[in-house]
Amino acid sequence: MSLSDGGDTAEWKTDPFDARRYDPNDPDPWLALYLDHSLPIDPQAKRALLLGARSWSRRWLFPVSRPVVFLFFCIVKVLRAISPRYPNLNGLLHKSIHWGLRTFGSPECNTLILRHFHVGTELLAFLKANAGVDPALVKTVPLKPLTLKDLEDNVFLQHDLNIFNFIIELNMALRAAGKEITPPERVDFSMLSDIEPDFETFPTGPLNRIDIQTAVEFYTPLYALMLPRADFMRASHSLQLDEIVGIYIGRILGTDYHMHFVKNGHPLVTLSTLQAGFRLMMHGLDCEAMHGWLRVLKARQEAGLPLDPRDPTGGPELA
Template identity: 90%
Template sequence: MTTADPFDAGRYDPNDPDPWLALYLDHSLPIDPQAKRALLLGARSWSRRWLFPVSRPVVFLFFGLVKILRAISPRHPNLNGLLHKSIHWGLRTFGSPECNTLILRHFHIGTELIAFIKANAGIDPALVKTVPLRPLTLKSLEDNVFLQHDLNIFNFIIELNLALRQAGKEITPPDRIDFSMLTDIDPAFEAFPTGWANKIDIQTAVEFYTPLYALMLPRSDFMRASHSLQLDEIVGIYIGRILGTDYHMHFVKNGHPLVTLSTLQAGFRLMMHGLDCEAMHGWLRLLKHRQAMGLPLDPRDPTGGPELG
């Protein structure tokens, strides 16, 4: 039996417009169409509409108990290996294909955003050491991928700024912007499970795993992970200095980390972090395409900007 496409514009009824169809057709954010589809399928799913709100009070209470435990014992337990194994098991057992796609995509996007800034910041990229993360299977998440993702972004910011200070430089638009590291993020992901239990959307999965993350990692690791979710604005500013335009900053809504938010909001901010990264990556891919066509880099600037060559 073939299921009707929920985003089929032919099903549009002006007397009963579908809010998810409106968001699917909207192009205000330059995110990948398949990523948007996966996100919206999760947003309109049974788990997001029912399981997510019903379970939140229980998750919040559990999170509060974890915070008390971590206040008493900030370093133990340290179950990083078990955490990554449990994430793999949970996603394979309960995660929807759309949920699993978005999670694996995120590591590829983070790797490419960092590589873009390193290549265009005006310093030797070798001075900024990060570990590229390009998982293709859920099993590969067990290889410390989540923790390494957090380490990457903080080490990137520290080492980038140390290199800039030592060189007496600021990030400025280069003569020619290098977009070569940016791809359409369409790798050969494994065929994700589609069993009867694989119905959990990404936001519900994130909400459940956030307190487990806090429970199984030392407090310093969890705090670092939580604060990393607010680094989108810093990354966006770096990209703006390279591009010579701040238009993409309209996509960034996660708040500057100099004013830190409560770790109790980490689940929601993780979703916003994913959306911010998808939008910035999509915008850079659009500019890469314009560069390849010999068009002005900024669609609003007919005179050009940094050399497109």
């Protein structure tokens, strides 16, 4: 079918990421990023992220509102210095997140947020299965919400608890056994999926226009206001644990290639909580990239290929 055929023309003209829209005299930066494969990110996640990046809310509401949000964040930090424990409104926080996303979040924003908990759950399950310790010694709560209502079940706070408890319990088990994480005889990828769950149909009302980065920017100071200071600090510091998770994955795989995807900084040098909004976006990107790379390696293993494309011998994981 030629581009002049009506139905096909209408389809590609309404799709901002159709390669047939390419004009060498006016190349679209978002099309370039969509077609780029330097990061092994799931196509659904990349599309949702880029639709948000090119949206009205990200281009206008985000930069205009940032000074106001920053000022509010500074006021919250002063209040939390005075009263670090109270108020503790965790239940109200999760209900407000649900309400805000259902009322204002775009379908792409809501897709990325629910996906993130599935990605995090599978990454921890991968580490748990391949770290060489008794899995019973490392406890996590699987988080795989399918609806925005599911977020009310303490999902955000539990997400932070999961990663810190995982690191503590894993390293306690390794130290007790006098072991380090080393490549297993065969890497277990069985827990990794393409993450295409049956999410609810997200609202598409006239107000559902807020992209994920703008939503994160607005909710970060609310998170600090409605949680005790210790809970917010733990949540903020958890965003820098991507590098630790990446190192663990590297020890399992025997390759550090995926570390090129991790850009959030090692938590031994902590960053300001005022940067938490941007680092939360980077955290989501890091996790999607690591998860995507592991799925690539899973496919290579199933095809009988070496996990590391640079290793022509195959290695012990194919034994």
